[in-house]
Amino acid sequence: MSAPAPSGTTPAGDVGGPVGGAATPLTPVMVALKLSLLRNGLRQSAKRRAVYLASVVVVLLFAVLQLAGLVALRGSAHATTIGVLLVAVLALGWAVLPLFFPSGDETLDPTRLVMLPLHPRPLVRALLAASLVGIGPLFTLCLVVGSAIALAHGAAAAAVAVPAVLLALLVCVALARAVAAANIRLLTSRRGRDLAVLSGLIIAVGIQVVNFSAQKLGTAGLGKLDPLADVVRWIPPASALGAVDSIGDGAYLSGAVQLALTLVALVVLLYLWQNSITRLMTSPDGSTLDASGGGRQRAGRGVGLARLLPEGRLGAAMERTLRYVWRDPKTKAAWVTSLTIGLIVPVFNALQNSGSVYFACFASGMLGIQMYNQFGQDGSAFWIVATTVSAPREALLELRGRAQALILITVPYATLVTLVTTALVGGWNRLPEVLGLSYGLLGALLATGAWSSARFPYSIPREGYKNVAPGQSGLAGISIVGGMAASALLCSPLLGATLWLHLSGAGDWGWVLLPLGALYGTAATVVGLRLAAPCMARRLPEILTAVTVG
Amino acid sequence: MAAEGPVAAEERAAGEEPEAAVRIRSLWKRFGEQIAVAGIDLTLPAGRFIGLVGPNGAGKTTTLSMITGLLRPDQGTVEVVGRDVWSDPADVKSRIGVLPEGLRMFERLSGRELLTYTGRLRGLPTAEVDKRAAQLLDVLGLSGSQHKLVVDYSTGMRKKIGLACALLHNPEVLFLDEPFEGVDPVSAQTIRKVLERYTASGATVVFSSHVMELVESLCDWVAVLAAGRIRAQGPLDEVRGDAPSLQAAFLELVGVRGDDAETSLDWLGGGTR
Numbered sequence: 001m002s003a004p005a006p007s008g009t010t011p012a013g014d015v016g017g018p019v020g021g022a023a024t025p026l027t028p029v030m031v032a033l034k035l036s037l038l039r040n041g042l043r044q045s046a047k048r049r050a051v052y053l054a055s056v057v058v059v060l061l062f063a064v065l066q067l068a069g070l071v072a073l074r075g076s077a078h079a080t081t082i083g084v085l086l087v088a089v090l091a092l093g094w095a096v097l098p099l100f101f102p103s104g105d106e107t108l109d110p111t112r113l114v115m116l117p118l119h120p121r122p123l124v125r126a127l128l129a130a131s132l133v134g135i136g137p138l139f140t141l142c143l144v145v146g147s148a149i150a151l152a153h154g155a156a157a158a159a160v161a162v163p164a165v166l167l168a169l170l171v172c173v174a175l176a177r178a179v180a181a182a183n184i185r186l187l188t189s190r191r192g193r194d195l196a197v198l199s200g201l202i203i204a205v206g207i208q209v210v211n212f213s214a215q216k217l218g219t220a221g222l223g224k225l226d227p228l229a230d231v232v233r234w235i236p237p238a239s240a241l242g243a244v245d246s247i248g249d250g251a252y253l254s255g256a257v258q259l260a261l262t263l264v265a266l267v268v269l270l271y272l273w274q275n276s277i278t279r280l281m282t283s284p285d286g287s288t289l290d291a292s293g294g295g296r297q298r299a300g301r302g303v304g305l306a307r308l309l310p311e312g313r314l315g316a317a318m319e320r321t322l323r324y325v326w327r328d329p330k331t332k333a334a335w336v337t338s339l340t341i342g343l344i345v346p347v348f349n350a351l352q353n354s355g356s357v358y359f360a361c362f363a364s365g366m367l368g369i370q371m372y373n374q375f376g377q378d379g380s381a382f383w384i385v386a387t388t389v390s391a392p393r394e395a396l397l398e399l400r401g402r403a404q405a406l407i408l409i410t411v412p413y414a415t416l417v418t419l420v421t422t423a424l425v426g427g428w429n430r431l432p433e434v435l436g437l438s439y440g441l442l443g444a445l446l447a448t449g450a451w452s453s454a455r456f457p458y459s460i461p462r463e464g465y466k467n468v469a470p471g472q473s474g475l476a477g478i479s480i481v482g483g484m485a486a487s488a489l490l491c492s493p494l495l496g497a498t499l500w501l502h503l504s505g506a507g508d509w510g511w512v513l514l515p516l517g518a519l520y521g522t523a524a525t526v527v528g529l530r531l532a533a534p535c536m537a538r539r540l541p542e543i544l545t546a547v548t549v550g
Numbered sequence: 551m552a553a554e555g556p557v558a559a560e561e562r563a564a565g566e567e568p569e570a571a572v573r574i575r576s577l578w579k580r581f582g583e584q585i586a587v588a589g590i591d592l593t594l595p596a597g598r599f600i601g602l603v604g605p606n607g608a609g610k611t612t613t614l615s616m617i618t619g620l621l622r623p624d625q626g627t628v629e630v631v632g633r634d635v636w637s638d639p640a641d642v643k644s645r646i647g648v649l650p651e652g653l654r655m656f657e658r659l660s661g662r663e664l665l666t667y668t669g670r671l672r673g674l675p676t677a678e679v680d681k682r683a684a685q686l687l688d689v690l691g692l693s694g695s696q697h698k699l700v701v702d703y704s705t706g707m708r709k710k711i712g713l714a715c716a717l718l719h720n721p722e723v724l725f726l727d728e729p730f731e732g733v734d735p736v737s738a739q740t741i742r743k744v745l746e747r748y749t750a751s752g753a754t755v756v757f758s759s760h761v762m763e764l765v766e767s768l769c770d771w772v773a774v775l776a777a778g779r780i781r782a783q784g785p786l787d788e789v790r791g792d793a794p795s796l797q798a799a800f801l802e803l804v805g806v807r808g809d810d811a812e813t814s815l816d817w818l819g820g821g822t823r
Contacts, residue, residue, distance in 0.1 A: 381654045387646075
């Protein structure tokens with residue numbers, strides 16, 4: 001571990017030490033606290049321990065491989081570029097990650113220490129030391145050391161590399177803490193928690209972007225990055241590595257300036273962090289602040305939306321469903337995922353020249369799934385629906401409202417995706433039949449989704465990343481897998497008709513499938529909703545109990 | 551003090567059937583091994599301010615959930631304004647208002663939107679919903695934050711918007727589960743005023759609480775619930791009996807005496823450490 005961690009020192013011994021001494025006893029206490037928290041967290045469950053150990057092994061393996069790669073890079077023409085940019089990317093990661101994973105480290109939440117008589121300066125020092133304990137800093141250290149080895153040429157450069165590596169590591173850690181402390185209001189507020197739910201998606205998209213850029217670089221060559229590296233080598237903490245390189249080249253003045261820049265950055269970050277902590281510890285936390293400023297503008301938009309929708313229960317259910325797509329973080333994450341995957345799969349397949357027009361059905365498939373577990377999405381707020389439904393007629397209106405809200409988004413989107421895919425793949429003569437299949441599939445999913453929402457509801461926990469409450473995963477499995485199988489079965493007449501048309505050489509008649517699929521989908525939806533409504537009306541208390549768990 | 555049996559029996563014998571807002575017969579609910587409600591018989595008179603009191607875990611929420619159609623009983627019948635909740639839910643649901651505890655509302659709607667939504671689910675005309683919503687928001691002091699999302703509301707504001715939703719369709723009987731829990735004194739006073747005005751017009755309020763002072767000052771009729779059974783029911787004065795306060799009568803009914811902390815914490819005093 002990179003930390004100066006005297007794990008044998010007990011907190012009690014330090015507290016009892018000389019208080020007036022310049023060397024504050026707080027640092028070992030905080031480091032010990034961090035280690036205890038880590039240990040106790042792992043003690044809670046074997047599963048967690050296994051996951052942690054596995055992640056340590058993976059991270060270490062990755063770090064060692066990177067280290068070996070960087071060492072091997074030594075002497076290569078692009079060593080400087082890669083080393084400098086790698087540290088810059090690491091620093092960026094440190095700056096961004098605390099925004100998405102705010103609860104990672106309890107020792108870093110200054111509001112937990114607010115009752116203790118601590119001075120800001122020793123506190124920041126102690127917290128900085130504590131935040132050096134962990135997998136993240138270790139991983140960073142490995143990469144920074146690797147970069148330094150790849151860059152350092154000559155004794156002078158090697159000598160400078162030691163403080164440079166330490167400075168770079170400290171700047172990374174201090175940057176993360178300064179950003180987290182400055183944004184703790186956001187992170188403890190409702191909006192911050194909403195943000196966290198979307199983080200998985202952002203990371204997934206980020207990986208795609210990185211993947212894409214890496215492929216581009218692979219074809220264009222690393223030389224493209226040299227101008228960027230020339231700038232980045234002056235920006236802390238990459239400037240620390242820049243200093244090692246400059247001194248290796250004999251540019252001692254540049255090297256000194258770059259090292260000084262890194263040091264100044266560290267001091268500034270620590271100063272900002274200390275200020276944030278002092279301010280945080282003496283002001284109310286996010287939960288007591290008025291989180292909503294922009295409420296006024298919303299009113300007008302709502303009225304406009306409402307005017308276009310039908311009167312009564314049908315319109316009310318549609319309106320609320322549509323509002324929740326945008327406003328509820330879990331629902332939003334599910335929708336954004338479905339919309340993205342529904343577009344990416346057919347389009348990327350088409351771009352790689354391996355695609356088929358039929359992949360366009362993915363869009364309506366992914367969006368149709370949103371009809372599943374409708375009431376789980378409501379959570380315990382379902383009681384409002386339950387107290388106002390007393391007959392199958394009202395249940396039907398409720399289900400119809402939700403299905404129509406879904407159709408309002410899905411049909412245009414699926415049509416658009418099908419058009420785009422066809423444009424990329426070619427073969428416009430197949431467009432009508434793919435559209436027909438899409439609509440048929442959507443109808444089947446809406447029908448089975450409505451029925452399984454009423455028959456197999458399960459709870460979606462509000463907080464965290466899980467989409468199924470503990471103990472209900474079997475139920476969720478039945479609901480989704482069974483529903484998919486039933487939908488596929490429901491679609492089989494359409495699929496059969498498509499196959500028959502092509503096999504019998506009557507491919508020119510493919511357009512028949514458009515009206516046929518649309519009709520079939522509509523009929524399936526209508527019948528499905530009518531079958532689901534009495535089931536929902538009968539099972540209201542059971543549904544409420546099921547979706548209130550967790 | 552009235553024990554459970556005689557009062558109900560008397561009322562039935564006196565032929566006061568239409569007077570009852572709620573009539574419960576041998577109501578049972580088990581959750582696995584635990585018996586939450588163990589055979590309740592209860593008749594709540596119409597037009598009263600009724601308090602359902604009991605310690606935590608007494609079965610208040612379970613009972614209210616079963617009365618309002620949110621939880622299916624294992625056994626027993628519940629009638630509200632003369633209609634069976636479980637065989638004739640359509641009629642009952644339009645005549646009652648509910649404010650459950652612990653259940654969320656659609657929190658990603660603003661207060662105003664939540665009221666409009668609830669009104670439309672209840673089948674009220676849009677213009678009427680708008681008028682009533684504006685008045686309720688005004689009386690409950692929520693006009694200033696009507697466009698804020700409910701998720702950003704404080705506890706007091708949540709209870710008030712919940713009450714507004716429960717009152718919107720002008721129900722005959724209003725069921726409130728712990729309506730004053732975690733509510734500041736100003737909001738509590740507002741809620742109180744609205745409820746008093748509501749009962750003055752002849753409607754019935756049934757609310758659960760474990761704060762005896764509150765029940766004593768608000769209610770004219772109480773039912774005491776402990777360990778899933780009714781310990782006493784009747785007008786406030788009868789249940790209180792000779793005891794100095796409802797609190798004292800309640801502790802006696804539930805069988806608790808408060809003198810065992812005397813000896814064990816003798817070091818506690820704020821002087822020396």
